[in-house]
Amino acid sequence: MMFRTHILFALFFYLLFLKVFSLNISLIFAAVLVFGSILPDIDSPGSFVNRKYLLGVGKTVALFSNHRGFFHSIFGIMIFAVITLLIVYFFKFSFIYILALSLGYFLHLTADSLTKSGINWFWKSGNIKGKITTGSIFEQLFFVALLLATLYLVIGNQGLQQVSAFVSKIKP
Numbered sequence: 001m002m003f004r005t006h007i008l009f010a011l012f013f014y015l016l017f018l019k020v021f022s023l024n025i026s027l028i029f030a031a032v033l034v035f036g037s038i039l040p041d042i043d044s045p046g047s048f049v050n051r052k053y054l055l056g057v058g059k060t061v062a063l064f065s066n067h068r069g070f071f072h073s074i075f076g077i078m079i080f081a082v083i084t085l086l087i088v089y090f091f092k093f094s095f096i097y098i099l100a101l102s103l104g105y106f107l108h109l110t111a112d113s114l115t116k117s118g119i120n121w122f123w124k125s126g127n128i129k130g131k132i133t134t135g136s137i138f139e140q141l142f143f144v145a146l147l148l149a150t151l152y153l154v155i156g157n158q159g160l161q162q163v164s165a166f167v168s169k170i171k172p
């Protein structure tokens with residue numbers, strides 16, 4: 001999956017979660033979640049996360065791990081959960097951000113499981129795959145569907161009612 005699909009996938013489930021449990025949005029939680037959702041591609045040298053954020057750290061990781069190898073498994077989630085635990089403990093941030101990062105990471109793996117090559121959830125085993133080819137027209141359609149669903153969650157029923165009220169006013 002492309003990085004923008006991963007970001008949207010994570011945001012969609014976050015907004016859905018907020019709606020279901022009637023919670024308020026936390027922008028920091030959302031930012032950490034989004035970062036977690038692009039982090040697994042640290043094992044791909046040309047990925048967005050490596051080009052934009054990690055300044056060569058990921059390129060070194062990519063030398064030791066195949067793309068969609070170790071870091072695309074639950075062991076990748078565990079390693080980054082421990083790293084995040086150390087960071088939040090050291091800087092006295094809220095422990096909730098461990099959940100945010102792990103959830104974003106998990107949603108990345110879930111989205112990659114919808115692609116044709118899929119991922120091995122247990123590194124060497126537990127392959128789950130779907131029907132989408134990364135970057136194909138199907139991924140673009142998936143992205144657009146996700147975008148509409150996310151916009152719907154943002155604007156909600158109220159927004160739709162306002163739009164229809166507005167449209168009915170401008171009609172002669």
Ligand SMILES: [Zn+2]
Nearest residue numbers: 001040041112
């Ligand atoms: Zn990936």
